[in-house]
Amino acid sequence: MPFPPPSRTPRGVRRRSLIVSAASAAVLAGCSAAPDPVAGGGSTSVSARARARAARDSEALLRQYDAVLAAHPALAERLRPLRAQVAAHAAAFTEGASEGGTATAFTEGASEGGTATASPSATASASPSPEVPADERSALAALATAERGLADRRAKELLDVPGELARLLAGVSAAGSAHAYLLTEGEK
Structure with missing residues (x-):
């Protein structure tokens, strides 16, 4: 029995789709609209500060x-x-302050082909636009470095926050790591 001819689809496209899909699934699986039973009186302010910081970080990455x-x-x-x-992540952290907003933000924007955008207040900021390297390869490397650094910080922060927010940070951290990989994939 002869083997079917090899696919003409480049190998990187399938791998890229798999990684992005896996990262999106991890993020979606980590999101829950249920209230966090661990979040008690003292941890609410910790959660609120961590959520606000994560939203600012996502908005800066979006810029x-x-x-x-x-x-x-x-x-x-x-x-x-x-x-x-990244826009869906920013929205999830921003909307997550209200009960049940997290799952909605991801189901609307993180699915394949989603067109999530951050709210105007998320992209319009007093901070200046980031400097962009002149060549595309360096610009992609700078984005990958930003994604990797933010993913690492979020992975450390998730140890200090209660359940739902920790799951959200873990999922977004995993997505950031996948983004960093995809941004640097062409260099190899």
Whole structure:
């Protein structure tokens, strides 16, 4: 019995889709609309501060994506899905302050082909636009470094927050690590 001819789809596309899908599934699995039973009186302020910091960090990363897209429009097809997920993360942290907002933000924006965008207040900020390297490869490397650094910080922070927020931070950290990989995949 002859073997079927090899697929003409480049190998990286399947791997990229698998990684992004796995990261999205991890994020979705970690999200819950149920109230956190661990969050007691004292941990609420810890959760609120951690959630606000995570939202600010996601919004800053979103501004960095926007700056790279503005400077290098040729990267739009590659960066648009990653940017949409970062926007969904920012929305999840922002909306998560109200009960049940987290799951809604991810189901609307993190699915494949989602077009999640952050609210105008999330992208309009007094902080200046991030500087973008002149060449595309360096711009992608800078984004990957930002994603990796934020993912590492979130992985450390999740140890200090209660259940639901810890799961959300873990999922978003995993997605950030996958984004960093996808941004640097072409260099190998």
